[in-house]
Amino acid sequence: MTWLYWLFSYSVGNFLTAYFVGKMYGVNLQQERSKNLGARNAGSVIGKAAFMWTFLGDALKGVLVVTLGYFWHLEQWVIMAGACFVILGHLYPIWLKFNGGKGVATFIGVGLALSPSLFSMMIVGTAIVLGVTRSLTLGMLGGFVFYIGAIVLTGHLQLYIPILVAIMCMLLKHSSNIKESLRRGK
Known part of the structure; x- marks a missing residue:
């Protein structure tokens, strides 16, 4: 069951809401502005409604994977790895040659579903x-x-290692944005 759950999680992550929202509006977001398949690019190219639909769709992926893990009574470490896989699926979708979004909305869904109180610190x-x-x-x-x-x-660092791996991958995807923001001081 563990491997199936992880495969399911990665597959769910492969559903990039921005790709389909863009198609609905006749826009290929991979060709526009930041070329990123995420809520922020969808919003800047198409508008507020596209941002909201993309954000909700991507966040719900994270909520779905974590919630199903709890529903199926999987061990916590298995759910944590599943949470990592849904984020990695969003970052590196196989059907888009591993060129996906940056994972923020999916991470938000994961974080809220795992522990709202811990996520409040973010x-x-x-x-x-x-x-x-x-x-x-x-x-x-x-x-x-x-x-x-x-x-x-919390003393649960070992349990959260898969989430830390996902965060590191997200930071790699954001590295050019981070460098630019630090350069500008903003």
């Missing part, structure tokens, strides 16, 4: 850094620092 970190820098990218980075700090404080 929101706090994001809000603080966003308030100081006015940069969504740096705000996200600050949120990850707070989230990882909260994980360490």
Whole structure:
């Protein structure tokens, strides 16, 4: 059951909502602005409704995988790995030659489904850094620092290793944005 759950999780991650929202509007988001298949690009190219649909669709992928893991009474470490796989499926979808989105909305769904109280630390970190820098990218980075700090404080670092792997992969996908934000100081 474990391997099937992980395969299912990766497959769910492969459903990139932005790709299908773009098709509905006759737009190939892989050719527009940031060329990213994510909510932010969908919103900047198509509009607010496209942002919301893409964000909700991608976040619900994370919620679905974690919730089904609990429903099927899987062990916590199996669910954590499944959460990692749904994010990796979004970042590296096989059907798009491993060129997917950046995983933020999917991570938000995963984080909320795993532990809303722990995830609230990411929101706090994001809000603080966003308030100081006015940069969504740096705000996200600050949120990850707070989230990882909260994980360490709970004493469950070993259990969260798959989530930390997913975060590292997300940061790699965001590396050019992070460098640019740091260069601009914003």
